[in-house]
Amino acid sequence: MASKIRVGILFGGKSAEHEVSLQSAKSIVEAIDKDKYEIVLIGIDKTGQWYLNEASTFLLHADNPKLIALNRSNEHVTLVPTKAQERNLVSLGGGSIGAVDVVFPVLHGPYGEDGSMQGLLKVADVPFVGSDVLGAAVSMDKDVMKRLLKEAGIPTPKYLAATQATCAKLSYDDTIKALGSPLFVKPANLGSSVGVSKVEDKQQFAAAVRDALQYDNKIMIEQCIGGREIECSVLGNEDPIASLPGEIKPTHAFYSYDAKYIDAHGAELIVPAKLPPAVTARVQELALMAFQVLCCEGMARVDFFITPEDEVYVNELNSIPGFTKISMYPKLWEASGIGYSELIDRLIQLALDRHRRLHKLKTNVDLK
Numbered sequence: 001m002a003s004k005i006r007v008g009i010l011f012g013g014k015s016a017e018h019e020v021s022l023q024s025a026k027s028i029v030e031a032i033d034k035d036k037y038e039i040v041l042i043g044i045d046k047t048g049q050w051y052l053n054e055a056s057t058f059l060l061h062a063d064n065p066k067l068i069a070l071n072r073s074n075e076h077v078t079l080v081p082t083k084a085q086e087r088n089l090v091s092l093g094g095g096s097i098g099a100v101d102v103v104f105p106v107l108h109g110p111y112g113e114d115g116s117m118q119g120l121l122k123v124a125d126v127p128f129v130g131s132d133v134l135g136a137a138v139s140m141d142k143d144v145m146k147r148l149l150k151e152a153g154i155p156t157p158k159y160l161a162a163t164q165a166t167c168a169k170l171s172y173d174d175t176i177k178a179l180g181s182p183l184f185v186k187p188a189n190l191g192s193s194v195g196v197s198k199v200e201d202k203q204q205f206a207a208a209v210r211d212a213l214q215y216d217n218k219i220m221i222e223q224c225i226g227g228r229e230i231e232c233s234v235l236g237n238e239d240p241i242a243s244l245p246g247e248i249k250p251t252h253a254f255y256s257y258d259a260k261y262i263d264a265h266g267a268e269l270i271v272p273a274k275l276p277p278a279v280t281a282r283v284q285e286l287a288l289m290a291f292q293v294l295c296c297e298g299m300a301r302v303d304f305f306i307t308p309e310d311e312v313y314v315n316e317l318n319s320i321p322g323f324t325k326i327s328m329y330p331k332l333w334e335a336s337g338i339g340y341s342e343l344i345d346r347l348i349q350l351a352l353d354r355h356r357r358l359h360k361l362k363t364n365v366d367l368k
């Protein structure tokens with residue numbers, strides 16, 4: 001039998017979505033085909049240190065989303081640029097760990113999903129799952145993402161972006177004149193609804209701006225689109241496919257962090273979504289367009305708002321979507337005929353394909 005592929009699973013990380021990542025990693029570790037893959041678990045703590053972990057002990061309070069935590073091991077590790085397939089993973093204590101053949105960065109938010117980790121993996125010449133540096137970076141920044149979507153003619157809610165410096169000049173009255181009321185205020189670079197507020201008056205506006213600025217130097221102030229929340233999964237590199245759409249029905253004022261991860265009844269997931277065939281086709285078409293316009297590869301989940309008149313708006317694209325077994329990304333593939341462990345297989349294959357393709361590129365100039 002061929003030797004197993006060594007898959008490094010990078011999880012945790014420095015962002016406010018650390019705990020969400022732990023939950024995704026737990027599901028992947030449970031479901032990955034152990035006959036095909038040897039997993040190498042690399043937990044990143046909130047200060048950014050990397051630890052080599054064991055599958056049986058890597059989480060504390062694994063079943064409690066409020067208390068779940070990384071169980072740091074004693075073995076500090078790091079990734080280094082080296083000749084491909086050699087010892088790219090080293091222990092800072094001096095021990096030899098060998099190499100990983102491919103990495104699955106199961107990291108959400110800044111430092112994991114924004115191109116910085118992808119840059120490190122690329123420099124280290126390790127194949128990795130998901131978007132490359134550019135796709136990850138432009139999809140993370142909601143302001144840059146929306147500029148690219150708009151340029152491609154993809155409908156997205158109207159917004160203003162403001163920084164710490166420019167926020168002081170924004171009056172609530174001018175903002176609602178431009179965008180209407182209510183408004184949504186959120187950090188430009190984050191996910192999982194961390195720092196996201198729905199604003200209905202001047203006081204809430206000031207508080208929401210202050211809160212969002214705690215997480216990012218740039219914030220988004222958006223027109224609220226009333227309607228249904230629909231999500232669609234995309235899989236592939238140059239020739240991506242779109243899943244059946246699903247619907248999220250939050251039981252809270254919106255799809256907040258609590259509704260997503262803390263309250264077990266925070267949202268109802270309807271898979272597949274009940275939509276007229278033409279709306280399903282439009283959602284799938286826009287999901288694929290957004291994936292390509294934002295230079296994504298491997299996977300992404302594209303999130304939509306659909307108005308009562310069936311107008312379809314792209315809210316955002318997540319280049320590393322939540323990956324627990326009950327998360328929308330894998331659930332939508334399951335409903336579309338690709339089960340959880342086959343999905344992991346395909347993503348690893350796509351990572352290896354891209355790496356091979358990049359390696360074929362010429363890196364020398366032919367001198368005459």
Ligand SMILES: Nc1ncnc2c1ncn2[C@@H]1O[C@H](COP(=O)(O)OP(=O)(O)O)[C@@H](O)[C@H]1O
Binds near residue numbers: 256
């Ligand atoms: N413009 C908007 N109109 C209506 N609801 C919104 C809008 N922006 C955000 N929301 C609500 O807030 C949630 C989180 O916002 P989102 O932009 O998706 O941020 P995140 O990247 O943190 O998931 C959405 O799922 C939705 O429930």
Ligand SMILES: [Mg+2]
Binds near residue numbers: 193
């Ligand atoms: Mg979202």
